[in-house]
Amino acid sequence: MLHSTHLRPVLFRPALLLLGLTLLLAHPGRAQQAPSAAMGQVSVQLTGKVVSSTGQPLAGAAIGVEGRKLISASANSEGTFLLTLPANEPVVLLVGFPAHEPQRVEIRSPLTEKNLLITLQSTGKQPSKALRARQKKYRRTGE
16 A cells, blocks of 8 residues: 555656746746856956056946857946956957947957956047036946
8 A cells, every 4th residue: 555655756756847947937047057057168257457548547438248248347447347258268348438439359268368458549529528427426436
């Protein structure tokens, strides 16, 4: 004679499987992250500084990775930034700041690159009054 306690684990496993599949389908972003973690993809932190042609730090400069919307950073009040990149893949950084020419920076091996210095050339156009006020606030508060 079988006791009900012997049947419970057998019925419980399919319920867990169904719950797990439901969670994966409900959160596809998390499901896509799992294969890279399972494959042991190594990442590296890349640091750098964005300055103007006069050497002034460009607080709030935008730094992104071409083709990867989710990898981006913003330069702090000292113009420095930190990006987490895949270690074994070459990437192209897209760097921009108002009233400056945007720049593409090719990183062939993120493992060997340390402390980038990116200089943006001014376009000669003055940023709007509102933008200058925002930059001034960012330098003071970091927000």
